[in-house]
Structure formats: C-alpha cells, structure tokens
Amino acid sequence: MKYRDSSNSIDTPQKILKVNHAGEFGAINIYKSQLFVSKIFMRNLVPMLEDFLADEQSHMDIFWEEIKYRNGLKCKSFWLCGLGGYFMGFISALLGEKGIMACTWAVESVVVNHLENQLIYLAEKQDIQAYEAVSSILEDEKNHRDTGFNNNGAGNFLYQPLRCIISGFTEIIIRFGMR
Numbered sequence: 001m002k003y004r005d006s007s008n009s010i011d012t013p014q015k016i017l018k019v020n021h022a023g024e025f026g027a028i029n030i031y032k033s034q035l036f037v038s039k040i041f042m043r044n045l046v047p048m049l050e051d052f053l054a055d056e057q058s059h060m061d062i063f064w065e066e067i068k069y070r071n072g073l074k075c076k077s078f079w080l081c082g083l084g085g086y087f088m089g090f091i092s093a094l095l096g097e098k099g100i101m102a103c104t105w106a107v108e109s110v111v112v113n114h115l116e117n118q119l120i121y122l123a124e125k126q127d128i129q130a131y132e133a134v135s136s137i138l139e140d141e142k143n144h145r146d147t148g149f150n151n152n153g154a155g156n157f158l159y160q161p162l163r164c165i166i167s168g169f170t171e172i173i174i175r176f177g178m179r
C-alpha cells in the first residue's frame with residue numbers, strides 16, 4: 001500500500017504511529033497466546049517466542065513514546081488488534097509448530113511490506129522522528145518473518161488457507177486504522 005497525505009484532521013505520520021502501536025499490541029498478543037500453548041505442547045519453541053514477544057513489547061513502547069510526544073491518541077482499533085492477535089495466535093498454535101511458523105510468516109510479511117512503504121512516505125515528508133521509530137524496528141520484523149520462512153512457514157500448501165486468512169486480516173486492520 002502506498003502511503004498518501006491524510007484527508008482528515010489526523011495527519012498521516014500520526015496515523016502511521018498509532019496504527020503501528022496497535023499492530024504491536026496485536027503482535028504481543030499473537031506471541032502471548034502461542035507461548036501459552038507452546039509451554040504445554042511445544043517447549044522447544046518457547047525461547048524463540050519469548051524473544052519475539054520481548055521485541056514486540058519494546059516496539060510498542062517506541063511508538064507510544066512518539067505518540068505521547070505528539071499528543072496523539074491510541075488507535076480506535078487497538079483492542080480489536082489485541083483480540084484478533086490473540087485469536088490468530090491461539091488458532092495457529094493449536095495447529096502445531098507449522099501453524100505457528102505459517103502465522104509468523106504471514107503476519108510479519110505484511111508488516112514488513114507496510115513498514116517499507118511507511119519509510120518511503122516519511123522520508124518524503126522529512127519526518128525524521130517518525131522515520132527513525134519505524135526504521136528502528138524493521139530489522140526485528142524481518143528477522144521474525146525470515147524465521148517463519150526458514151522454518152517452512154511459507155511452504156506447506158495445507159497451511160495456505162491459514163496464511164491467507166491471517167495476512168488478509170492483518171492487511172484489513174492496518175487499512176482500517178489508516179482511514
């Protein structure tokens with residue numbers, strides 16, 4: 001998605017920050033629910049999921065600091081992201097390790113794509129602080145995405161419907177938040 005100037009009272013950089021903040025809350029909840037299931041059934045995945053969860057928590061703080069600095073507000077879809085994230089994480093974890101990897105790959109691919117487009121927009125606008133906030137998390141999100149990919153999260157065709165639902169939901173909620 002190409003990012004454009006906002007047509008309402010909240011400018012696009014603020015929207016990017018609030019949508020990313022809500023997205024991080026969604027990601028936190030994905031990894032929390034996957035951790036919950038993995039601690040019972042897939043202990044080998046726990047260290048990876050704990051690392052990812054810690055990353056997402058620090059990302060959410062980065063965006064919240066910048067939102068506060070601009071006197072901005074939480075995204076209206078903040079709680080929806082959290083609930084949707086928890087649900088997606090939980091269902092994918094019930095499908096086992098492959099489900100978790102497919103979910104990670106699907107979500108993080110959409111995220112990385114949006115972050116890269118946001119960086120193009122923010123560079124054009126010369127909004128250096130928002131640019132730095134977004135660019136500071138990009139490597140972590142690529143690492144999450146690539147971990148999913150390297151563990152066959154993009155492969156196995158049986159998981160294609162799961163990937164489609166997850167990436168579709170992620171895309172819709174980002175666009176909804178950017179309106």
Ligand SMILES: [Fe+2]
Nearest residue numbers: 024027056059
């Ligand atoms: Fe993140």
Ligand SMILES: [Fe+2]
Nearest residue numbers: 027108141144
């Ligand atoms: Fe992530």
